[in-house]
Amino acid sequence: MKLTDADHVRCAIFMFHDDARIWWQGARSAVDMTTLTWNGFKDVFYGKYFTISTRTRLSREFLELCQGSMSIAEYVKKFERGRYFVPMISGNAAEELKHFTEGLNATIRRDVRLSGAQMYQAAVDEAMLSEKDGNDIIKESQAKRASYYVVAHIQD
Incomplete structure (x- = not known):
């Protein structure tokens, strides 16, 4: 599928449930949804769910x-x-x-x-x-x- 960055972000947000949905309700106030890129969204998401030490360990x-x-x-x-x-x-x-x-x-x-x-x-x-x-x-x-x-x- 050819999706824009905004579409990628909306699809990911749509899939959130439970704790991730609650986290996103607070996190979205700290980002500008009109300029948020897919990479920017991943940075915010990974910052919450995959700390640098976790990413290093997984790597x-x-x-x-x-x-x-x-x-x-x-x-x-x-x-x-x-x-x-x-x-x-x-x-x-x-x-x-x-x-x-x-x-x-x-x-x-x-x-x-x-x-x-x-x-x-x-x-x-x-x-x-x-x-x-x-x-x-x-x-x-x-x-x-x-x-x-x-x-x-x-x-x-």
């Missing part, structure tokens, strides 16, 4: 983010939430892709790189496929082991 967490024992879906969720606090990455498609793939587990990272994914969403899709393939292999192996176990006990 650090994002920069150190690794998949570890998370599923790809969990990793993608944390990645997409965190990238907004590191504009040098979220504003650059190549850096975003690089950071995403570097945080993946080695096996999945290798599969994504072998696929030649050039964009973040393609890398996410490839990572999901790689994880699914790995899970399918594990299930198949477990099913075979279980069938061997049953056959061995029947023969005894």
